[in-house]
Amino acid sequence: MRSPHFLLIQPRRGLGWEEGRRVGGRLRGWRPVARRGRARGRGGHGASASSLQSRAPSAAAPPALRPPVRLRATMPAVDKLLLEEALQDSPQTRSLLSVFEEDAGTLTDYTNQLLQAMQRVYGAQNEMCLATQQLSKQLLAYEKQNFALGKGDEEVISTLHYFSKVVDELNVLHTELAKQLADTMVLPIIQFREKDLTEVSTLKDLFGLASNEHDLSMAKYSRLPKKKENEKVKTDVVKEVAAARRKQHLSSLQYYCALNALQYRKRVAMMEPMIGFAHGQINFFKKGAEMFSQSMDSFLSSVADMVQRRRRPLFRPSCPRLVDAVAAPSPFTSRCRCP
Template structure:
């Protein structure tokens, strides 16, 4: 891993040197890897959430099934009272576990899956939007430069030349402004990613702790 600066300096944006471009590409590569990793992590977390949610639904069905024994009105049902009562008490326990599993699933959705989705939708999407804007501004500036450089060196072109100089300056300002925003977002991502990676797992752990408390107090 090359030793790199961990910050894109905003004052370097104006000069837009090859060194700055090279550092930018490192930040972009990192953001791309982070996007891939976030998608994989999110997929794993959604799988855990899905299993937890299914656990809630499955225990709910089992609880109902146990209660149904009585409703079946078995042809030889007399004398089944004990079985009916015991199955009902099991149904109650399973019902409580169902509440627990459903609560745990809700917690996971809120404290684990949601923060990571938000990170992806907000922070990572912002990066790709700003990258797009920066890229368009760069293209426009380069197009203006090309037009200017191809201008015939004749006296009567002074008006056109003056307009083109204005266009070059305008697109340069636009590109500079876009790069400032882009650099800012890339720098911020380096800080936000730590919270983004840890927050969902804190939520997961918190949900598990709440379960432990629930289990030990019941």
């Protein structure tokens, strides 16, 4: 009943497999969450140390931090996992898989850091919206302060009203930019993380579970006594192995597909948010430059004139002799009799 073919497609023992396992094991358990420390330990650290030679990263990176040379040397032009190799599950395929897994791990770490940086930009933009809103309100509030001495305040009130309008318009631009950054910069990279990276991570787990299950059923099969009378038991175990094989095969196909898809999505995912960012900024500056036009310049220079006029020393002690009087010896003769 045991087919030689069966043994061929299950080379679970031997050097090749063990090596594949070890390489894969380095990435075992990675998840799409930020783990900066590990990322640096693997690649970022060497990179920051050699940042001046960043134009030649593979030459500059310490050999210890690079993927096994053998894998790199034997698979120089690989850009996808071949699905037809999923069933055979050879040591070579497992080794190649570990390279894809390492790439996905690096990508996850990098994506998390990039997302963090983009969310910070978005957060600052959002805070600017709130800050300009508050400033505009505060400028309008001057009128409502009920100053005990309100004489001559009309000019200030109307000027602050105008400034409040300017800040309001600026707030509209900032709000629009914030929305644009959220929709075209932050959202795409979040989607990439939540969809593509999480999918790969989930499928990795499922593949691991299916592989373990298959290993268990294979162990059971290999422990079967060779006696004839156990034919019924043997048939059951073979059925179990077949079911586990199907499950593992299906999960490996899905996992390979996701890893291949990730390689295609990766480049788009990195550039798409920045296109959104740049378009948002272009729009923002275009509208802003239109808004702060020459009419504003003339308004500002008239306000500046007003301020300059007010800055001249308008007020002096109206009765200089009073100040002398303070130093007079007796309080009974110090009263001012200015006309």
